[in-house]
Amino acid sequence: MAKKKAPKKEAPKSDVELTKKDVYTLKQLVSMADSVVTAAGRVRDPKMDIPTRTLSNVRFNKTQRILEMGKNTTGRQLFNLNQAKSYMQTMLVGSGCKQLIEEGKSTSIRGLYYLLKHTIAGTKEETFSDQAESDPIIEDVEVLLNVLREELHLYAQKKGDMVGNIVLRDKGDEIDCSRMGSGGYGIPSIVEPDTIEFVKCDAKFVLHVEKGTVWQRFNEDKFWRKHNCILTHGGGQPSRGVRRLLARLNSELNLPIYCVLDNDPWGYYIYSVIKQGSINLAYESKRMAVPDAKFIGLRSIDYERCNLSPSVQITLNDSDRKRAKQIASYPWFEHKKTWQKEIQKMLDNGFKLEVEALISQGVSYVTEEYVPARLDERSWLD
Amino acid sequence: MAKKKAPKKEAPKSDVELTKKDVYTLKQLVSMADSVVTAAGRVRDPKMDIPTRTLSNVRFNKTQRILEMGKNTTGRQLFNLNQAKSYMQTMLVGSGCKQLIEEGKSTSIRGLYYLLKHTIAGTKEETFSDQAESDPIIEDVEVLLNVLREELHLYAQKKGDMVGNIVLRDKGDEIDCSRMGSGGYGIPSIVEPDTIEFVKCDAKFVLHVEKGTVWQRFNEDKFWRKHNCILTHGGGQPSRGVRRLLARLNSELNLPIYCVLDNDPWGYYIYSVIKQGSINLAYESKRMAVPDAKFIGLRSIDYERCNLSPSVQITLNDSDRKRAKQIASYPWFEHKKTWQKEIQKMLDNGFKLEVEALISQGVSYVTEEYVPARLDERSWLD
Numbered sequence: 001m002a003k004k005k006a007p008k009k010e011a012p013k014s015d016v017e018l019t020k021k022d023v024y025t026l027k028q029l030v031s032m033a034d035s036v037v038t039a040a041g042r043v044r045d046p047k048m049d050i051p052t053r054t055l056s057n058v059r060f061n062k063t064q065r066i067l068e069m070g071k072n073t074t075g076r077q078l079f080n081l082n083q084a085k086s087y088m089q090t091m092l093v094g095s096g097c098k099q100l101i102e103e104g105k106s107t108s109i110r111g112l113y114y115l116l117k118h119t120i121a122g123t124k125e126e127t128f129s130d131q132a133e134s135d136p137i138i139e140d141v142e143v144l145l146n147v148l149r150e151e152l153h154l155y156a157q158k159k160g161d162m163v164g165n166i167v168l169r170d171k172g173d174e175i176d177c178s179r180m181g182s183g184g185y186g187i188p189s190i191v192e193p194d195t196i197e198f199v200k201c202d203a204k205f206v207l208h209v210e211k212g213t214v215w216q217r218f219n220e221d222k223f224w225r226k227h228n229c230i231l232t233h234g235g236g237q238p239s240r241g242v243r244r245l246l247a248r249l250n251s252e253l254n255l256p257i258y259c260v261l262d263n264d265p266w267g268y269y270i271y272s273v274i275k276q277g278s279i280n281l282a283y284e285s286k287r288m289a290v291p292d293a294k295f296i297g298l299r300s301i302d303y304e305r306c307n308l309s310p311s312v313q314i315t316l317n318d319s320d321r322k323r324a325k326q327i328a329s330y331p332w333f334e335h336k337k338t339w340q341k342e343i344q345k346m347l348d349n350g351f352k353l354e355v356e357a358l359i360s361q362g363v364s365y366v367t368e369e370y371v372p373a374r375l376d377e378r379s380w381l382d
Numbered sequence: 383m384a385k386k387k388a389p390k391k392e393a394p395k396s397d398v399e400l401t402k403k404d405v406y407t408l409k410q411l412v413s414m415a416d417s418v419v420t421a422a423g424r425v426r427d428p429k430m431d432i433p434t435r436t437l438s439n440v441r442f443n444k445t446q447r448i449l450e451m452g453k454n455t456t457g458r459q460l461f462n463l464n465q466a467k468s469y470m471q472t473m474l475v476g477s478g479c480k481q482l483i484e485e486g487k488s489t490s491i492r493g494l495y496y497l498l499k500h501t502i503a504g505t506k507e508e509t510f511s512d513q514a515e516s517d518p519i520i521e522d523v524e525v526l527l528n529v530l531r532e533e534l535h536l537y538a539q540k541k542g543d544m545v546g547n548i549v550l551r552d553k554g555d556e557i558d559c560s561r562m563g564s565g566g567y568g569i570p571s572i573v574e575p576d577t578i579e580f581v582k583c584d585a586k587f588v589l590h591v592e593k594g595t596v597w598q599r600f601n602e603d604k605f606w607r608k609h610n611c612i613l614t615h616g617g618g619q620p621s622r623g624v625r626r627l628l629a630r631l632n633s634e635l636n637l638p639i640y641c642v643l644d645n646d647p648w649g650y651y652i653y654s655v656i657k658q659g660s661i662n663l664a665y666e667s668k669r670m671a672v673p674d675a676k677f678i679g680l681r682s683i684d685y686e687r688c689n690l691s692p693s694v695q696i697t698l699n700d701s702d703r704k705r706a707k708q709i710a711s712y713p714w715f716e717h718k719k720t721w722q723k724e725i726q727k728m729l730d731n732g733f734k735l736e737v738e739a740l741i742s743q744g745v746s747y748v749t750e751e752y753v754p755a756r757l758d759e760r761s762w763l764d
Contacts, residue, residue, distance in 0.1 A: 105745045106602060108595035114741045117693045157617075158594040161540065161568040168564020181552020182577055186568040189598065207541055212540035213490035216571065220488060235539075310498045311508055358641040359496045363487045367565055 015368065016104035019194045021151055028145040029098045036078075046082075047071040048090065049282070053141040058282040060331035065291035067282040076140075077358065078317070090144075091138045092116045092127055100153035106190065109135055109154055141292065143283045148192075150240070155189035159239040161212065163189055163219055164230030165203040172198050177230065182219060189233070190243040191248065201253050206230045207371065208238075208246060208293075210261045210270060213353050214366070221367040227375070237270055243288045246274060250290045257290050258380065260371060262297035264314075264352035265323035268343065271295045276332050294380040296371060298353050300345035306370065312357035316350055338381050398486035401576045403533055409447050410527040411480045411755040415473065418460075430472065431455040433525040433665070442713035447673035449664040451525065460704075471519045472526075474498045474509055479523070482535035488572065491517055491536050517705035525665045530574075532622070537571035541621040543594065544569055545601055546612030547585040559612065564601060569614065571623040571628065583635050588612045589753065590628060590675075592618075592643045592652060596737050596748070601748040609757070613638070619652055625670045628656060632672045639672050640762065641754060645680035646696075646706035646734035652726065653677045660712050676762040678753060680735050686750065694739035698732055720763050 018026070027337050032048070039046040051057070052072040061068045078087045096116045100106060107115065113134040119126050128134045142149055161184035166252065168376045170188065188195065208228050209215050215233035218224070224231040230249065234242040249255045259274060261267035275293045277285030304309065316324075324343050333339040358366040374380060400408070414430070421428040433439070433452040444451045460469045478498045482488060489497065495516040501508050510516045522687075524531055543566035549558045552570065560566050561646040568579065589611050591597050597615035600606070606613040612631065615625040631637045641656060643649035659667030659673045684690065706725050715721040728734065756762060 019644045038418070077506065100745065103745055106744060107599065109742060110595060110601070110736075111738050111745075114694060114736075115745070118691055119693055137391065155595070155598060158543065158565075158598065170565055173561040173563040175563055175565070179557070180567070181555040181557055181570070182572065183540075183552055183557070183570040184568040185562070186566040188563070188565040189520045193384070213492060213537065216537060216540065217489065217493070310502055311501055312496060351735040354492075354496075356490070356493050356496045359489060359493050360499070363482065363485060363489060363493075363497065 016102065018101070019106075021192070021194060022101050025145070025147050025151050025309065026098060026101055028100075028147060029094050032094050032141075032145065034263040036091075037041040037110065046087070047140060048076045048087070048144060050076055050090075050140050053139060053143060053280065053283070055279060056204050058279055060276070062331075065276070066289050067279065067285040068208050069283050086137065089128065089133065090140055093134065093137045093141050097152040097154070106155050109138055109149070109156065112154055114136070121322070139281065146283075148284060148287060149192045150192055150243075150244070152256075156239055158186060158232055158241065159235040160187040160242040161185060161215060162230060162232045162245075164206075164224040165201065165228055166198065166230050167200040169199050170195055174199060178225070180355035182216070184215075184219065187239075187242050187245055189239065191241050191245045193248075196245070196248075198248075198253060201230075201255070202228060203230045203255065205256045205258060206232060206246065208232045208234070208257055208259045208274070210234065210236065210259075210267060210355065214260070217364070218367050221364050223367045223371070225370070235249045235271070238274065240284075240288065243274060243290075245295070247288050247290050250292060257327055258371075258375070259293060259298050260296050260355060260366075261298070262352065262354045263300055263302065263346060264354070265320050265327060267298070270329045272327060272330060272332070276330075290382070294382045296374045296380045298344055298355055298358075299381070300349055302358075303349060303353060306358060308338060308353070308357055308366075309360050312353060312360055313349075313351035314346070314354070316352055320346060320352065336381075387396070392453050396510070400486075403574070403576055404483050407533045407715075408480060408483055410529060411476050411483075414476050414523075414527065416678075418473075423545075424592065428460040430458045430469070430526060431457050432458055432472075432522050435521060435525060435662065435665070436647055437661060440661055442658070444713075447658070447714065448671050449659045449661065449667040451665050459511070461537050468519065471510065471515065472522055472735060473515065474537075475519045479534040480596055488535035491520055491538065494536055496522070503528070513687075516678075521663065528665075530626075530666060530669060532548055532572045532574050536569040538623065540568060540571055540623070542569040542624040542647070543567060543597060544612060544614045544627075546588075546606040547610055548580065548612050549582040550578055551581050560591050560607070564598070566597075568594045568599065569624050569627055571619075571621065572668050573623050573627045578627070578630075580630075580635060583612075583637070584610060585612045586610050586635060587638045587640060588614060588628065588764065590614045590616070590639055592616070592649060592737065593618065596642070600749050604748050605749045605753070606732070610755070616652070620656065622670065628675070629670050629672050632674060639675040639756070640753075641675060642678050642737060642748075643680070644736045645682055645684065646726060646736070647694070647702050647709060649680070650706070650709045654709060654712060654714070658712075674764070676764045678756045678762045681763070682724055682731055684740075685731060685733075685735060688740060688743060688747075690735070690739060691742050694727070694735060694742055695731075695733035696736070698729070698734055702734065703729060722729060724763060753754065 051069055052074050058071040059068055059071040076087050077083050096112050113131045161203050163180045163184045164177050212233050212235050218231050222371045246257050251259050261270050261273050277289040328343045418428045433451050435455050439452040439454040441450055458465050458469050476496050495513045499510050543564045545562045546559050594615050594617050600613050628639050632639050641653050643652050659671040710725045
């Protein structure tokens with residue numbers, strides 16, 4: 001077996017069942033290739049108009065409360081020395097994703113990079129010299145075809161876990177998240193309805209916490225059982241899978257999403273990404289953002305409100321201050337007095353607070369007092 | 383509720399059911415405190431002899447093939463200006479862990495730091511100025527009392543997922559890892575028999591892969607179903623929970639552990655830690671190491687063996703070369719011709735290879751050809 005030469009590419013399997021979404025995405029990919037033929041037929045230069053993914057082409061839609069891309073596009077031509085390589089790379093990414101969909105398989109963005117990386121016949125030129133070249137092209141294809149990368153059968157590193165009063169079906173397996181012990185259900189990278197169906201949900205809300213260690217505290221105290229909710233964490237900055245899942249739980253099951261994050265610029269930023277999406281990837285906001293998400297804490301007033309000891313303070317550094325000011329100027333925070341006050345108070349405090357700091361009031365203070373009190377009082381920021 | 387002052391410490395709950403192990407660990411902790419009283423009774427200075435956790439006090443037991451600590455100890459006295467603080471910190475960590483066990487709760491090592499951090503009454507002195515002070519003290523208490531930190535009710539960040547033909551009970555919930563969809567069961571931090579019981583296992587071996595993205599490929603192809611095994615990943619360097627789980631699957635269920643890691647010094651190191659334990663924490667090897675673990679690949683011969691394209695090579699840098707030589711001199715690799723050859727071949731190649739590089743031979747080459755062929759041929763390093 002070791003000596004047998006492996007086939008360079010697997011033939012598309014005829015037994016692959018394509019979902020409706022797959023069929024749509026394939027059609028989009030094929031139309032991208034067809035544009036070359038069409039241009040050639042008309043004796044025109046093959047060209048794509050790729051929506052511009054820069055801050056200047058992003059705007060905050062105040063009515064829908066999501067980030068949107070503007071209408072600016074950037075041309076990418078085959079017969080232009082500066083653009084020929086990226087034109088070809090765009091087509092390569094398209095053909096790689098087509099192969100994945102036809103084979104009924106998915107891979108990581110790193111996997112796609114390796115799948116497409118080769119030396120062009122008769123030259124010493126490589127299709128991609130490193131992953132930093134293929135990643136932005138994937139984003140280009142996403143915006144060009146208006147599909148999420150998950151629909152192109154690409155996934156990211158897995159992150160985050162879930163427990164709580166919800167039953168879902170994941171690739172045919174029924175998973176009861178109320179019977180997942182201390183480990184929980186590992187949130188997949190791709191949580192599109194094709195893969196993950198919601199079967200039954202008794203939970204009334206979702207509590208999303210920043211870190212796995214805090215999630216373990218809430219799970220150990222069976223917070224989700226006492227308060228009839230779903231408990232998730234994102235292992236820090238949540239992955240696309242976690243964000244998309246929160247968005248689906250919110251939009252399809254009408255569950256409010258409450259966040260418990262650190263009282264620092266990083267915690268604010270995580271909330272901002274969950275709420276509005278990331279500025280770099282504004283085009284995904286429509287399906288990944290949760291504009292209704294609530295920020296329970298930790299709040300800058302919690303140092304006094306919870307009688308915390310001075311020893312839990314972590315002094316702000318210059319980059320914290322700078323970052324805090326940037327976040328305060330985000331369009332969705334800029335005109336909110338509550339958020340301006342929150343961030344200003346942190347700057348005035350001169351220190352940040354981690355969720356773990358609450359433990360100085362007792363191991364289960366955060367699950368038995370802090371969060372229940374905020375929910376009772378309906379005290380949060382949004 | 384907001385104004386109610388929370389109690390500083392929760393009273394031990396009388397309804398907490400202590401496990402046998404808890405009772406043992408508590409007894410050990412109490413004996414640590416008793417030593418102060420005994421010393422005082424004898425008009426002696428309170429003193430602890432803490433096993434030394436340095437490389438010079440670590441040896442490789444060739445018969446048992448695990449790392450062991452030597453007999454060197456370091457004295458730590460209360461009435462010694464240089465040691466008084468760490469003496470007091472050791473007692474504090476002991477008392478914090480006692481509190482956790484009595485409350486039937488666990489926390490992260492960061493949580494314990496916050497739990498114990500306070501300003502000493504009447505002074506400006508803090509018990510711990512940062513977590514870098516409390517973490518080594520936790521390790522001291524582990525070696526002093528010969529208990530794992532998990533038995534002290536301390537956990538680490540969660541990492542890694544599992545699927546496959548095994549049913550386990552996690553805090554009373556029965557979890558069938560063959561019905562976990564694309565997400566999998568999130569491996570907990572604490573996987574001691576008190577928490578995780580193995581109920582039923584049909585699997586014949588464990589395949590452990592380095593990264594979540596590679597794990598997703600194997601899970602998508604249902605490798606574990608075709609080959610009747612368990613599939614785990616550690617999200618890079620596996621956490622203690624993942625390592626302890628592999629050790630338990632190996633020692634209690636007699637399952638061989640096969641590893642699929644990158645062909646680079648980091649991949650070698652991960653294998654080394656799974657196999658023998660980490661040098662810094664040699665004392666845990668007895669319960670965390672899997673001396674029988676096999677290294678399937680990627681091997682330095684795989685570039686030729688699998689006909690990989692030159693474009694997947696990643697050139698070694700100086701630090702790779704240095705690290706590779708260090709690893710080659712580990713006592714468990716030092717006298718193994720196979721390992722010396724493996725590492726030398728990588729140095730001769732001048733490049734490293736990631737598992738993802740195999741995708742250039744087809745999306746499922748790694749699951750359908752590479753690993754099955756190695757298992758058929760019984761071709762691995764150990």
